[in-house]
Amino acid sequence: MNHEITRLEQIKTIDYFKHNPKISEMITVCSSEVSDQYNKGIYPVFVPNNITNNIMSGNTWIFNYNDGYPEFLEDNKQIEYFRYGDNKGLEPLVITRNFNDIKDEYIEISEEFRLFNRLYYEHKENKYYKIVDGNEYLIIDIKGDEVKIRLKEIKEFLKVKNMHLVLQFDIREHSLKTLEELKLSDSEDYQDDSLTYHLNYGDFGGFSTNNTFSRLLGKKLITPFQKSTSQKENKFIEYIIEIDDNGDEISFSSNPDELSNGFSSEKNTPDYLTPIFFKKEVLDKYYNQPSKYSINSSILYCGSLWSMYIDNNQDKIVCVWLGDLGCSLSYEEQLYWRSFNIYPTGSISKSYYEQQILANFTESEHPEHIFKNKYNQLAQISEEKLGWKLLLPLSNEDYHYFTSLRVPSTNEQKGFDELVLALTKILIDSLNEKEINIIIKSSEINDIKGSINRLEKVLEDKQIADDIGAINFLRNVQNLRSASSAHRKGKNYKRIVKLFEIDDKSLSNVFSDILNKSIEILNFYIHIVNQVNKT
Numbered sequence: 001m002n003h004e005i006t007r008l009e010q011i012k013t014i015d016y017f018k019h020n021p022k023i024s025e026m027i028t029v030c031s032s033e034v035s036d037q038y039n040k041g042i043y044p045v046f047v048p049n050n051i052t053n054n055i056m057s058g059n060t061w062i063f064n065y066n067d068g069y070p071e072f073l074e075d076n077k078q079i080e081y082f083r084y085g086d087n088k089g090l091e092p093l094v095i096t097r098n099f100n101d102i103k104d105e106y107i108e109i110s111e112e113f114r115l116f117n118r119l120y121y122e123h124k125e126n127k128y129y130k131i132v133d134g135n136e137y138l139i140i141d142i143k144g145d146e147v148k149i150r151l152k153e154i155k156e157f158l159k160v161k162n163m164h165l166v167l168q169f170d171i172r173e174h175s176l177k178t179l180e181e182l183k184l185s186d187s188e189d190y191q192d193d194s195l196t197y198h199l200n201y202g203d204f205g206g207f208s209t210n211n212t213f214s215r216l217l218g219k220k221l222i223t224p225f226q227k228s229t230s231q232k233e234n235k236f237i238e239y240i241i242e243i244d245d246n247g248d249e250i251s252f253s254s255n256p257d258e259l260s261n262g263f264s265s266e267k268n269t270p271d272y273l274t275p276i277f278f279k280k281e282v283l284d285k286y287y288n289q290p291s292k293y294s295i296n297s298s299i300l301y302c303g304s305l306w307s308m309y310i311d312n313n314q315d316k317i318v319c320v321w322l323g324d325l326g327c328s329l330s331y332e333e334q335l336y337w338r339s340f341n342i343y344p345t346g347s348i349s350k351s352y353y354e355q356q357i358l359a360n361f362t363e364s365e366h367p368e369h370i371f372k373n374k375y376n377q378l379a380q381i382s383e384e385k386l387g388w389k390l391l392l393p394l395s396n397e398d399y400h401y402f403t404s405l406r407v408p409s410t411n412e413q414k415g416f417d418e419l420v421l422a423l424t425k426i427l428i429d430s431l432n433e434k435e436i437n438i439i440i441k442s443s444e445i446n447d448i449k450g451s452i453n454r455l456e457k458v459l460e461d462k463q464i465a466d467d468i469g470a471i472n473f474l475r476n477v478q479n480l481r482s483a484s485s486a487h488r489k490g491k492n493y494k495r496i497v498k499l500f501e502i503d504d505k506s507l508s509n510v511f512s513d514i515l516n517k518s519i520e521i522l523n524f525y526i527h528i529v530n531q532v533n534k535t
Helices: 002-009 011-018 049-055 111-116 151-161 280-287 322-328 331-338 350-356 367-385 413-429 433-439 451-461 470-486 491-499 507-534
Strands: 026-034 038-048 071-075 078-082 094-097 106-109 119-122 127-132 135-143 146-150 163-175 188-191 195-203 212-222 238-243 249-253 275-279 293-296 299-302 306-309 317-321
Touching: 002 011, 002 163, 002 212, 011 163, 011 195, 011 212, 026 151, 038 049, 049 163, 106 111, 106 135, 111 119, 111 151, 119 135, 146 151, 151 163, 151 212, 238 275, 238 322, 238 331, 275 280, 275 322, 280 293, 280 299, 280 317, 280 331, 306 317, 306 322, 317 322, 322 331, 367 507, 413 451, 413 470, 413 507, 433 451, 451 470, 451 507, 470 491, 470 507
Parallel strands: none
Antiparallel strands: 026 038, 026 146, 038 163, 071 078, 094 106, 119 127, 127 135, 135 146, 163 212, 188 195, 195 212, 238 249, 275 317, 293 299, 299 306
């Protein structure tokens, strides 16, 4: 009985509306739930600042689920248009699209609110995200008839709109018990600066299977951020620039305004072009999200949002100019890079020096960059010489295998297996069997299975010497993929381990060797194209 009384007194619901949520919280702004035990509705409305007090003076709703549509009045050939249905200045945050049971209804969020916050809609999840410096933040979550929105974006919008948000609520709890059994009779009225409600109890009078109800009718006020006259200052992280005589690190800010520029001696500070060193694992985050980031030789892109020059032409480290860290990265992104910051070791690569300091165009000598250049060169030559590509272009769903191909930064087996799989898809699975089959005599096609075997047959028929052992290498890589990535590791894997010297070398070095050999294979493919074209 005590639980039933507490439920009808709506203590938890009242506490919820009295609670002041954190700025980072997702708050329920719209909801509609109906069951035998309750009927709950929450609906938001934007209210101009100058009428907020009047709106909050009463408990009744001023805006309903079906309000907020454009309307007009026509009188004596004069048309008065109301964008949101009236002239009070009220505006909807959530619009319920109803089509009179002809089509399913659904929820829309104010277009102005979405565009102001530049939200991306993920239709599979029915969620809206905000992209800040390449990071995605959930702002709106729609599940059925419930809408949750992060409070921070609401308050920012209210600040510039000169409005408040009023959450109207009408919560009814039902009970099989009578009022006499529950001993509930007194109503309750409450009002403060941000909340007003009326709670009362009633009897269904035989019009329901339940006997008693309580109704909580009211409004919760969401206020805007205060307008600030101060300008937000950019924040900058300090990075290790040197080690002192005691072995302690010396750090300095990446704020470009505090750095010397090499042309003036006015500042007794480190130069903008001071190389800062990082573990190469710092790039794994970007390789693992190819839909958002791309990494080329000497540059990192986050879509078209930002980019930063990097020296990624070495095996174990990445170098970035101190000033570029401050210019290119947000504070949050700088924090991420700082976690991989290491003491200065070695120097920048020769190719990066020539590009950045001497302004000479120099191609990277690192295998992952050479491989990708050769791959693109093969595609161009194949199209020019043959009219078709020896390696079929990867689909959009598979293109990440190409963009993420690299010498691994660690010796993790998982990363190694994934890279072997990627290389196999690029070099072997993508061989254009359809066009290769045309070169082979039709009478022999059915007796030759697999793209590698058919490529071998083309070499024999065209008398192209395999001086580098390309066919054997391709088979070995395919076997490595089958033994490591595609199946459980067993006897086949142990046998292939010896072939690639996996027990004697780090996985990073093993894959580096494989990648260098793969560059030879691409050169061999280019040779094949030229030879086939001549014959």
